[in-house]
Amino acid sequence: MSTDILIIDDELDIRELVAGILEDEGHGTRTAGDTDTALAEIARRRPGLVFLDIWLQGSRIDGLTLLDTIKEQHPDLPVVMISGHGNIETAVSAIRRGAYDYIEKPFKADRLILVAERALEASKLRREIRVLRERTGEADELVGRSTAVNHLRQTIERIAPTNSRIMISGPSGSGKELAARAIHRLSTRASGPFVVLNAATITPDRMEVELFGTDGDGAARRVGALEEAHGGTLYLDEVADMPRETQGKILRVLIEQSFQRVGGSTKVQVDVRIISSTARDLEREIGEGSFREDLFHRLSVVPLRVPALAERRDDIPVLVQHFAEHISRTTGLPMRPIGEDAFAVLQAHDWPGNIRQLRNNVERLMILARGGATETITADMLPPEIGEILPSTPGRGGEHLMSLPLRDAREIFEREYLTAQVNRFGGNISRTAEFVGMERSALHRKLKSLGVN
Numbered sequence: 001m002s003t004d005i006l007i008i009d010d011e012l013d014i015r016e017l018v019a020g021i022l023e024d025e026g027h028g029t030r031t032a033g034d035t036d037t038a039l040a041e042i043a044r045r046r047p048g049l050v051f052l053d054i055w056l057q058g059s060r061i062d063g064l065t066l067l068d069t070i071k072e073q074h075p076d077l078p079v080v081m082i083s084g085h086g087n088i089e090t091a092v093s094a095i096r097r098g099a100y101d102y103i104e105k106p107f108k109a110d111r112l113i114l115v116a117e118r119a120l121e122a123s124k125l126r127r128e129i130r131v132l133r134e135r136t137g138e139a140d141e142l143v144g145r146s147t148a149v150n151h152l153r154q155t156i157e158r159i160a161p162t163n164s165r166i167m168i169s170g171p172s173g174s175g176k177e178l179a180a181r182a183i184h185r186l187s188t189r190a191s192g193p194f195v196v197l198n199a200a201t202i203t204p205d206r207m208e209v210e211l212f213g214t215d216g217d218g219a220a221r222r223v224g225a226l227e228e229a230h231g232g233t234l235y236l237d238e239v240a241d242m243p244r245e246t247q248g249k250i251l252r253v254l255i256e257q258s259f260q261r262v263g264g265s266t267k268v269q270v271d272v273r274i275i276s277s278t279a280r281d282l283e284r285e286i287g288e289g290s291f292r293e294d295l296f297h298r299l300s301v302v303p304l305r306v307p308a309l310a311e312r313r314d315d316i317p318v319l320v321q322h323f324a325e326h327i328s329r330t331t332g333l334p335m336r337p338i339g340e341d342a343f344a345v346l347q348a349h350d351w352p353g354n355i356r357q358l359r360n361n362v363e364r365l366m367i368l369a370r371g372g373a374t375e376t377i378t379a380d381m382l383p384p385e386i387g388e389i390l391p392s393t394p395g396r397g398g399e400h401l402m403s404l405p406l407r408d409a410r411e412i413f414e415r416e417y418l419t420a421q422v423n424r425f426g427g428n429i430s431r432t433a434e435f436v437g438m439e440r441s442a443l444h445r446k447l448k449s450l451g452v453n
């Protein structure tokens, strides 16, 4: 796709020269001879790159002031200054004010093309980085306003700067790693690395290589997680899955603050804060002899518990909204409105897989829910297993029972129930009344008030 480049210069021949060279390279160009036309062109459609003359004769404002305006409106839009002989200093000051680069008149075609391509490439990379940040940035924010999450946030803020080892416990998918990342970010080691070692996914025979690395003639052949985390934080995920032998070696590292690489004899000194996590009951593992008690006490200087999603159902609507917006932003899937009845059903579900499971379901819903891009997602579009334990007869307007007050829900139930019973007894009110345990006259009145004939 050709790029849209705007050339702003008061001299017609320069505008045409620059445009011609760039067009020969396959770029699309537009030109403006003064600042007002330039601003109107930018307003019409944001260009991919701007060439801007410093001296703009006959314009309301000069090139540098226009640069400030462009940068204010579009901080990411690259601007290359065109400088005349003798105002290089101004061009340099333009770079300080946010211009990407400058070219000096008279310029060679090669130089112009090179600068244009570099500016476009840099702008593309900046955009890609922003997208990647957004994508990974998801893992940064602890979303939720429930008392449980507020408490978790406060505890994290209190313990983060202390440098103590922390043991995070909580069920699978509840946000333990997210909490560990938050602790790292708020610690004095924030500018250091955050390294994750997931003991559940590493086979016991690979564990030590992953943790300590391997040695070749006194130097690292392969850097292990501990060495990589120097100056930062090592997150030992599912620490209970560490083989007992490795547990002993970790204990030694904690005592000595140094270790040997696999196959080596040199001591590697490291300064690493360890945060561990477990979804299992470690006290029981200790009782059963599969986890070392001495290591537990060393790792769990400060215990931190991350609650299950079922303990903070208040957060479900904000989490759903957060995930839906995030998924829409990063995948381009339309952001559909979510109905109150869908929120009610999602909130009543138990979520054994916690926040991870909720997130996966939101994604699945956004991909699979039937209907158009602006149509509300309703409870009946949820995967069947989500609402299966809940009463689900739809109301007259098609609403899910979970979105109605008891009085209305009861009325719907009574109507359905009594219609079915009356049908069952072939319309015989006396037999129906006897079965459902009501007086015949009371049943009559009830059927009438419910509109059942």
Ligand SMILES: Nc1ncnc2c1ncn2[C@@H]1O[C@H](COP(=O)(O)OP(=O)(O)OP(=O)(O)O)[C@@H](O)[C@H]1O
Pocket: 138, 139, 141, 142, 143, 144, 170, 171, 172, 173, 174, 175, 176, 177, 178, 179, 237, 279, 355, 356, 359
């Ligand atoms: N409070 C929260 N706000 C927003 N997203 C969250 C929150 N808690 C967890 N998540 C998201 O839920 C998913 C699971 O979280 P995470 O990996 O931290 O859980 P975990 O407890 O470490 O899981 P496991 O036990 O399987 O290792 C991630 O995508 C994470 O970003």
